[in-house]
Amino acid sequence: MRTPLGSSDYSQYLTPILNSGADVLILNHYGLDMVNSLPQAVQFGLRDREANGKRFEIIVPMFSELMAKGAGEAVRGIIGTSNWHWNLQDPGSVAFTKSFGAEYGAPPSQAAHTCYVQTLLYADAVERAGTFYPPEVIKALEGHEFDGMGNGKTLYRAEDHQCMKSVLVVQGNSAPTSEFDVLNIVQEVGRDTTTYDPAIFGGELGPAEPAPLCA
Amino acid sequence: MSAIAMTSETVVQTPAAEVETSRPFFSVRDVHSYYGESYIVQGVSLDIRKGEILALLGRNGAGKSSTLRTIARTDSPQMRQGEIWLDDQPIHQMKSFEAARAGIQLVPEDRRIIPGLTVEENIALAKVAPGHGWDVEQIYESFPRLAERRKQEGVTLSGGEQQMLAIARALARDLKLLLLDEPYEGLAPVIVHEIERILHSIKPLGITTIIVEQNAVAALKLADRAVILDTGEVVFSGTAKEVLDNAELRHEYLAI
Amino acid sequence: MFEVIFLQFLNGLDKGAAYALIALGLTLVFGTLGVVNFAHGALFMLGAFTAVTVRLFLTMETVTIDPTQLSPWGQPLEVREPLVQAWLGDFGGVLVNYSVPVSILIAIPIMLLIGIALERGIIKHFYKRPHADQILVTFGLAIVAQEVIKSIYGPNPIPQPMPTDLRGAADIGAWLGMQANIITYPIWRLIYFLFAGIVIGAVFAFLQFTTFGMVVRAGMADRETVSILGINIDRRFTIMFGLAAVVAGLAGVMYTPLLPPNYHIGMDFLVLSFVVVVVGGMGSLPGAVLAGFLLGILQSFASMNQVKAIIPGIDQIIIYLVAVVILLVRPRGLMGRRGVMES
Ligand SMILES: Nc1ncnc2c1ncn2[C@@H]1O[C@H](COP(=O)(O)OP(=O)(O)OP(=O)(O)O)[C@@H](O)[C@H]1O
Numbered sequence: 001m002r003t004p005l006g007s008s009d010y011s012q013y014l015t016p017i018l019n020s021g022a023d024v025l026i027l028n029h030y031g032l033d034m035v036n037s038l039p040q041a042v043q044f045g046l047r048d049r050e051a052n053g054k055r056f057e058i059i060v061p062m063f064s065e066l067m068a069k070g071a072g073e074a075v076r077g078i079i080g081t082s083n084w085h086w087n088l089q090d091p092g093s094v095a096f097t098k099s100f101g102a103e104y105g106a107p108p109s110q111a112a113h114t115c116y117v118q119t120l121l122y123a124d125a126v127e128r129a130g131t132f133y134p135p136e137v138i139k140a141l142e143g144h145e146f147d148g149m150g151n152g153k154t155l156y157r158a159e160d161h162q163c164m165k166s167v168l169v170v171q172g173n174s175a176p177t178s179e180f181d182v183l184n185i186v187q188e189v190g191r192d193t194t195t196y197d198p199a200i201f202g203g204e205l206g207p208a209e210p211a212p213l214c215a
Numbered sequence: 216m217s218a219i220a221m222t223s224e225t226v227v228q229t230p231a232a233e234v235e236t237s238r239p240f241f242s243v244r245d246v247h248s249y250y251g252e253s254y255i256v257q258g259v260s261l262d263i264r265k266g267e268i269l270a271l272l273g274r275n276g277a278g279k280s281s282t283l284r285t286i287a288r289t290d291s292p293q294m295r296q297g298e299i300w301l302d303d304q305p306i307h308q309m310k311s312f313e314a315a316r317a318g319i320q321l322v323p324e325d326r327r328i329i330p331g332l333t334v335e336e337n338i339a340l341a342k343v344a345p346g347h348g349w350d351v352e353q354i355y356e357s358f359p360r361l362a363e364r365r366k367q368e369g370v371t372l373s374g375g376e377q378q379m380l381a382i383a384r385a386l387a388r389d390l391k392l393l394l395l396d397e398p399y400e401g402l403a404p405v406i407v408h409e410i411e412r413i414l415h416s417i418k419p420l421g422i423t424t425i426i427v428e429q430n431a432v433a434a435l436k437l438a439d440r441a442v443i444l445d446t447g448e449v450v451f452s453g454t455a456k457e458v459l460d461n462a463e464l465r466h467e468y469l470a471i
Numbered sequence: 472m473f474e475v476i477f478l479q480f481l482n483g484l485d486k487g488a489a490y491a492l493i494a495l496g497l498t499l500v501f502g503t504l505g506v507v508n509f510a511h512g513a514l515f516m517l518g519a520f521t522a523v524t525v526r527l528f529l530t531m532e533t534v535t536i537d538p539t540q541l542s543p544w545g546q547p548l549e550v551r552e553p554l555v556q557a558w559l560g561d562f563g564g565v566l567v568n569y570s571v572p573v574s575i576l577i578a579i580p581i582m583l584l585i586g587i588a589l590e591r592g593i594i595k596h597f598y599k600r601p602h603a604d605q606i607l608v609t610f611g612l613a614i615v616a617q618e619v620i621k622s623i624y625g626p627n628p629i630p631q632p633m634p635t636d637l638r639g640a641a642d643i644g645a646w647l648g649m650q651a652n653i654i655t656y657p658i659w660r661l662i663y664f665l666f667a668g669i670v671i672g673a674v675f676a677f678l679q680f681t682t683f684g685m686v687v688r689a690g691m692a693d694r695e696t697v698s699i700l701g702i703n704i705d706r707r708f709t710i711m712f713g714l715a716a717v718v719a720g721l722a723g724v725m726y727t728p729l730l731p732p733n734y735h736i737g738m739d740f741l742v743l744s745f746v747v748v749v750v751g752g753m754g755s756l757p758g759a760v761l762a763g764f765l766l767g768i769l770q771s772f773a774s775m776n777q778v779k780a781i782i783p784g785i786d787q788i789i790i791y792l793v794a795v796v797i798l799l800v801r802p803r804g805l806m807g808r809r810g811v812m813e814s
C-alpha cells in the first residue's frame with residue numbers, strides 16, 4: 001500500500017489492510033509521518049489483532065526515540081529496528097551517553113549518535129586524505145573499516161557506499177520508567193547477518209567530482 | 216434655475232402658535248452624500264412638521280432614494296456633511312440601527328424582504344430590537360393577506376404582498392418617521408389601489424412620512440407638501456396642491 | 472468485498488465529518504462577516520493546545536531529586552509524584568484519564584474569548600478592505616499563533632492519550648449481526664463522528680430555532696435591511712465569530728487523540744477546508760457540510776489499491792480534481808448563492 005507523505009490522517013490507507021489477509025504491517029514511515037500513522041494503526045486495532053491464526057504485527061523499520069515520544073503510548077510493544085541505543089554497554093556508547101547527558105540532561109537519541117559519529121568519521125577521512133576535496137575524501141571512506149562507535153566493526157562498503165554494521169531490534173517499552181525510556185533493545189543482530197549482496201540493489205554511484213560552481 | 220425654485224427656508228411657514236422649539240419635528244440641514252467619490256446628494260435641506268406627509272419627487276436618478284437612505288443612515292451613500300434632527304435627536308451621529316431605534320423606518324425601494332424567512336419571521340425580525348409599534352395581531356388584522364400566508368417564505372409573495380409586508384414590518388416598530396420609497400412601483404393598478412387604501416387608512420394615525428414616488432399624482436393625493444429634487448438639489452418646496460396646479464413645474468421636473 | 476466497501480464508506484464519513492466541521496466554522500465566518508478567515512486553522516490548533524495544556528495541568532508532578540542514585544546518562548535520579556492524584560485521589564486519576572473530554576468544557580469559554588478578541592481587536596478593521604488584505608491579515612494571525620505555540624510547547628508533536636475505556640476498535644460488524652472482527656472501527660473515531668454530527672446539528676438548530684439564529688440568518692442574507700430594523704448586527708456577528716472559533720477549537724480538542732498535535736496541525740486542514748467550502752459554495756452552511764462528507768467519502772474510496780490500480784496517484788489529487796470539475800460545471804459550488812464574492 002503506497003501512501004503520500006506529509007499527510008495527517010492515514011486512516012483511509014489503514015482500513016483496506018484490516019481484511020486484506022496480511023499478517024504483518026511494515027510501516028515504512030519516518031519522522032512526523034510515523035508519529036501520525038502509527039497511533040492511527042494501533043487505534044484501528046492492528047496491534048491487538050489476529051490474522052491467519054497468528055498475532056498481527058506492526059513493524060517499524062526505522063525507529064527513533066523522538067518518533068516514539070511523539071507517537072506516545074502507541075509504540076508500546078511495537079517492534080522495529082534502530083541504529084543505536086543509549087543503553088548499549090560498549091565503552092564508546094557509555095562514554096557518549098554520559099557526556100551527552102551531562103550536557104543536555106537527557107540521553108542522546110539514535111539521531112544524535114549518528115550526527116556525532118558521522119562528524120568524527122568525516123574529520124578522520126579528511127585527515128587521512130589530507131584534503132577537503134570530495135573525490136579524495138570519498139576514496140578515503142570507500143572500504144574504510146572502523147570500530148568503537150557503538151556498532152561493532154563497521155565497514156563503508158566500496159561497491160555501493162552502504163554502511164555494514166550490526167543493527168538493533170528494538171521494541172516500544174510497555175512500562176517506561178521515565179520519558180526517555182521509550183525503547184528496549186530486544187536483540188543485537190550482527191554484521192554477518194545484516195550484510196547483503198551489493199548486487200541486489202546495484203545501480204551506478206555517479207561521478208565523484210563536484211558539479212562546477214556557477215561563476 | 217427657474218423662478219419657482221426656492222430654498223426650503225423661505226417656504227417653511229410655521230404657524231406662530233406652534234413655535235415652541237427652534238427646530239421642527241424633523242429637519243434635514245444641508246446634507247451631502249457620496250457613493251465612493253461620486254457626489255450624489257448635493258446639499259439637501261428639508262423640514263417636516265409632526266404628522267405631516269411630504270412627497271419627495273423628481274426624475275429618475277434625481278437622488279430621491281439616496282436622500283432617504285442618507286436619512287436612514289445606511290452605510291451607502293456615505294454622508295460627509297450636514298445634520299439630521301428627529302425630535303431633537305441627532306440622527307446624523309447615528310448608525311442605521313441606532314437611527315431605527317430613534318424611530319426612523321425606511322421601506323426600501325425593492326422592499327428587501329429577507330430570503331429564507333417566513334412572513335411571520337420577517338415581522339418578528341422587526342420586533343427584535345427595542346422600540347415596538349403595532350403588535351402582530353394588529354398587523355394581521357390590517358393585512359389579512361399576510362395573515363393567510365404567515366408561514367410562507369416572504370420572498371415567494373406577490374409584489375403587492377411583499378410591499379404590504381415591508382410596510383407591516385415598519386409599522387411593527389415604534390415609528391416617528393416613515394420613509395416610503397416607491398411603494399407603488401411595479402404593481403398592477405388593482406394592487407396600487409390596495410396599497411393606496413392602506414396608506415390612506417394609516418394617514419389619520421398621524422405618522423410623519425416622506426413618500427418618494429414616480430407616480431407623482433398618487434403621491435400628491437396623499438401628501439400635504441411636496442419637495443422636488445433635481446441632480447441632488449432641492450429645486451422646489453411647497454404644498455402638494457401647488458405642484459398639482461403648476462403644469463409648467465410638473466413638465467420641467469416630473470415629466471407629467 | 473462488502474466489508475471492504477463498507478469500511479471505506481465508514482472511513483469516508485469519518486473523514487467527511489472532520490472536514491465538514493472545519494468548513495462549517497469557516498463558512499460561519501465568511502457568511503456573516505464576509506471575511507475569508509485564514510486564521511481558522513490556527514483556531515483549530517489553539518483548541519488542540521487547550522487540550523495539551525489541560526493535560527499538562529492535570530499531570531503536574533512534584534519532582535524530587537535523589538542525589539544518591541544516578542541515571543544511565545549520569546544525571547541525579549528524579550522521583551516524580553503526580554499532584555492531581557495526590558490531591559483528589561481516584562477522582563484525580565479519572566480526570567487525567569478523561570483529560571480530552573474535560574478539555575472540551577474548558578475550551579468552550581477560552582475559544583469564545585479568543586474569537587471575540589480577535590474579531591474586535593483586529594479583524595473588524597478589515598471589513599471594508601479588499602479580500603486580499605483580509606487574507607493577508609488573517610494568515611499573518613495564523614503564523615503569529617503558530618509561532619507563539621511553538622515557542623511555548625516546542626516543535627514536536629505532543630501525544631494526547633484518549634480515555635482507556637475508549638481505546639481500541641469497536642466491532643461494528645458484530646453489532647450488525649455479522650461475523651466478529653470483520654468490520655471493526657476505532658471507538659474514538661466513531662465518537663468523533665458522533666461529536667461532529669452533534670456540533671453540526673447544534674449549530675443548525677441554533678440558527679434555525681432561536682431568535683438569535685433567525686437574526687443571524689437574516690443578517691447573512693441582507694445585513695443592511697436587518698440594520699434598518701434596528702438590530703445591531705455587528706455585535707451578533709462578533710458573537711458568531713466567537714462561535715466559529717468554538718467550533719474550530721472543539722474540532723481541534725477532539726482530534727488530538729487521533730493526531731498528536733504540534734504547532735502546525737491547523738495548516739494541514741486549512742487548505743483542505745477551503746476546498747470544501749468552495750466546492751460547497753461560498754457562504755452556504757448546508758453546502759459546506761455536504762461537500763465535507765462528499766470529499767471525505769471520495770478520498771477514502773480513491774485510496775483503495777483497486778482504484779489506484781486503475782488511476783495511479785488518484786488518492787492524492789481526487790479532492791482537487793473534484794473541486795475543478797464542480798467549479799467548471801457549477802461555478803458557485805454545489806449550493807452557492809448568487810452574488811457572493813462576485814461584486
Ligand atoms: N450604489 C450606488 N453607487 C453609485 N452610484 C449610485 C448608487 N446608487 C445610486 N447611484 C447614483 O446616484 C444617483 C441618484 O440615484 P437615486 O437612486 O438616489 O435616484 P432616484 O431619484 O431614487 O431615482 P429613481 O427614481 O430611478 O429611483 C444616480 O445617478 C445613480 O446612478
Ligand SMILES: [Mg+2]
Nearest residue numbers: 279280281324
Ligand atoms: Mg429611487
